[in-house]
Amino acid sequence: MTELSHYTKKALGxxxxxxxxVIGRIIQAVDxxxxxxxxxxxxxxxxxxxxxxxxxxRYQLIELDSSLVKFWESQNMPVLECDAxxxxxxxxxxxxxxxxxxxxxxxxxxxxxxxxxNRCRAMVLMFQxxxxxRIRAKHQTDEYGLLSVIAQxxxxxxxxxxxxxxxxxxxxxxxxxxxxxxxKESSITDGRAYLKFVKSCFQQRxxxxxxxxxxxxxxxxxxxxxxxxxxxxxxxxxxxxxxxRDLYFHLKGGK
Numbered sequence: 001m002t003e004l005s006h007y008t009k010k011a012l013g014x015x016x017x018x019x020x021x022v023i024g025r026i027i028q029a030v031d032x033x034x035x036x037x038x039x040x041x042x043x044x045x046x047x048x049x050x051x052x053x054x055x056x057x058r059y060q061l062i063e064l065d066s067s068l069v070k071f072w073e074s075q076n077m078p079v080l081e082c083d084a085x086x087x088x089x090x091x092x093x094x095x096x097x098x099x100x101x102x103x104x105x106x107x108x109x110x111x112x113x114x115x116x117x118n119r120c121r122a123m124v125l126m127f128q129x130x131x132x133x134r135i136r137a138k139h140q141t142d143e144y145g146l147l148s149v150i151a152q153x154x155x156x157x158x159x160x161x162x163x164x165x166x167x168x169x170x171x172x173x174x175x176x177x178x179x180x181x182x183x184k185e186s187s188i189t190d191g192r193a194y195l196k197f198v199k200s201c202f203q204q205r206x207x208x209x210x211x212x213x214x215x216x217x218x219x220x221x222x223x224x225x226x227x228x229x230x231x232x233x234x235x236x237x238x239x240x241x242x243x244x245r246d247l248y249f250h251l252k253g254g255k
Contacts, residue, residue, distance in 0.1 A: 017047045017100050017126070019167035022178065026098065026124055027051050029160045029180050033122040035059075035096035041084045041109070042099055043072060052098070053077075060094060062087060084109060089116060100126040103172075107131060107147050110181075114154040115191025123181040124160060132159075132177035139240045146202045150195060152241045153188060155181040188245065197248050201236040208233045217251050224250045 017023060026048055030038070038059040043049040049072075052059065061079045063069045069081045080087060085105055089112070097120050101109060106127050113120050127135070135151045136159075137143035151157060160178035165171040188194045203212050210232065213221055224247055225234060239247070 015100075015168040015170060015172045016044050017163070017167060018169050019163065022161050022163045022167050023047055023051065025161040026126075026178055027055070029124045029178070030096060030098050031055060033096050033124075033182075035122075037094045037096070039092060039094035039097050040099060041097070042102060043077075044068065044100065048098065048100065049077075060092065062092075085112070089119070092119075094119065095121050097123040097125070099124075103128045103131070103174075107134075110135065110147065111150050111195065114150050115195055117154065117183070117186070117188075117191055121183045123155075124178065125181070126163065126176055126178050128172075129162075129175040129177045132179055135179060139243075140238055144237050145205065146198055149198050149202075149241050149244055151181070153194070153245060154183065154186050154191075156184050157181055187249075194245075194248060197251075198244065201244065205235065205237050207235070209236045209239075212236065213251075220251055221247070 030052065035056065038052065038056055039062070040049060040052065040059065041062045043061050043063055045068075049061070058077055061072055061077055062084050063072060063079055063081060064083050066081065069079050072079045080092070083105075085108055097113065099109075106125070110123075110125070113123060131147075134143045134145060134147050136157055137145070137148045139148075158180050160180050163176040163178065165173065165175065167176070200214075201209060201212055210218060210221055222232065225232060228243070228246075230238075236244070
């Protein structure tokens with residue numbers, strides 16, 4: 001993208017991907033999903049975008065940087081100029097999402113797209129390696145938390161590629177990882193209600209779980225742990241994704 005003279009803006013979390021190897025793996029991961037309505041957050045200087053255009057033609061972009069918005073509009077690409085976290089997602093028609101996400105919004109994007117179950121069927125996203133580890137973490141580990149539970153409830157997740165600091169310009173201080181998310185069936189029908197419940201469970205993760213629940217839930221909670229042969233002092237980080245979902249339905253009074 002030599003036509004655009006551009007400087008990176010740290011305030012926007014801009015670290016542009018320059019590794020042909022990592023770029024190739026991302027393109028292949030997207031192509032495998034055969035997107036009908038592709039969406040990219042943060043096309044940046046076009047390292048991924050130019051190759052995706054070759055495969056899929058024009059597709060929707062979300063970009064916050066006004067200078068980049070003007071460039072992509074000059075290339076006849078549809079661009080929504082906004083912060084992806086503030087976008088009206090009900091007005092965006094897409095089925096596959098791809099992005100080298102700014103690190104500061106990555107967790108929120110995953111959670112928001114997870115509970116919006118009617119639209120996106122696959123995502124290929126770049127994360128700080130630490131965040132990627134949290135997304136795929138198992139229970140009874142330090143990395144396991146709200147992000148792990150929500151992501152794993154709604155997606156099958158796999159690693160596409162590792163990416164080191166030298167794979168970006170400017171080089172970040174941390175390693176990165178690309179993950180692929182494929183939508184899976186979930187019995188959760190109200191994603192926002194489930195997110196609220198999981199947040200309450202993890203609000204003070206080192207406390208026993210009972211203390212994080214409303215008092216009206218204590219009796220059915222004690223019945224649930226007795227049925228599942230768990231200690232009354234169990235902490236939420238000790239419960240698997242499946243167990244947390246099961247507890248949610250039990251406290252609701254069943255499916």
